Amino acid sequence: MTITINGKPCACERGEFLLQVARRNGFEIPTLCHHEAIAGQGCCRLCIAEVVERGKGRIVVSCVFPVERECEVYTDSDKVRRERGMVLRLLEKRAPESPEIQALSQKYAAPAIDRFVKVDGGKCVLCGLCVKACGELSVGAISTVSRGVTKEIATPYHEPSSVCVGCGSCAHVCPTGAIEIQETEDSRTIWGRTFRLVRCAQCGQVLGTAEELAHAAQKSGQDPEALCPACRQRQMADVFSQTYGG
Numbered sequence: 001m002t003i004t005i006n007g008k009p010c011a012c013e014r015g016e017f018l019l020q021v022a023r024r025n026g027f028e029i030p031t032l033c034h035h036e037a038i039a040g041q042g043c044c045r046l047c048i049a050e051v052v053e054r055g056k057g058r059i060v061v062s063c064v065f066p067v068e069r070e071c072e073v074y075t076d077s078d079k080v081r082r083e084r085g086m087v088l089r090l091l092e093k094r095a096p097e098s099p100e101i102q103a104l105s106q107k108y109a110a111p112a113i114d115r116f117v118k119v120d121g122g123k124c125v126l127c128g129l130c131v132k133a134c135g136e137l138s139v140g141a142i143s144t145v146s147r148g149v150t151k152e153i154a155t156p157y158h159e160p161s162s163v164c165v166g167c168g169s170c171a172h173v174c175p176t177g178a179i180e181i182q183e184t185e186d187s188r189t190i191w192g193r194t195f196r197l198v199r200c201a202q203c204g205q206v207l208g209t210a211e212e213l214a215h216a217a218q219k220s221g222q223d224p225e226a227l228c229p230a231c232r233q234r235q236m237a238d239v240f241s242q243t244y245g246g
């Protein structure tokens, strides 16, 4: 089927998310909580677009809006700009220290709005990507705690988590750099716990924390990795040529 985005006909599959169709066709739509590896979230609402059907326009959240029939879409209409500006100002109040949000507010010319009250002093916008990333690893070391304005992402009782493996996935997916992660030559500190880093036995590249490698080994039923993928491949090639010549 075909929909039009900003006047351009765009082919898509029925049920495909609008954000995906728009980006594939070269339209820029800002997002914070969307991550390719983690299914649609619809939390930050930055990716709104206007969908017009039978002459009636409505604002939709494009990362979770499945395209079901032909329609006209506008990613930068007055309505979209107005609402996106409002969303950005709200996100700024939630996470005033986030340079990413400040940059987006500037880029999309968010209007000045005085009536919103600041509710946090940090960088977290509570999109939940970190919680999902940790859950996908079957670890579940962090979750959303408290309610309303005191809602936050934390380990249980704010104590260093005994189940965290220090993989850093939560920090890597965070769109606003809200999760602190520190690394030295041989250690990584995250969520109040310090982990020992393991390096490739041949080239010295960091493979991960000891706990992370043990967790992956337990899931795969194999021994913890001692080599990085490149050295492993080289080793296999050596074994192959010793066995079969060449």
Ligand code: SF4
Pocket (backbone or CB within 6 Å): 133, 134, 139, 140, 141, 142, 163, 164, 165, 166, 167, 168, 169, 170, 171, 190, 191
């Ligand atoms: S570092 Fe800990 S909390 Fe973060 S994703 Fe990995 S296991 Fe979960």
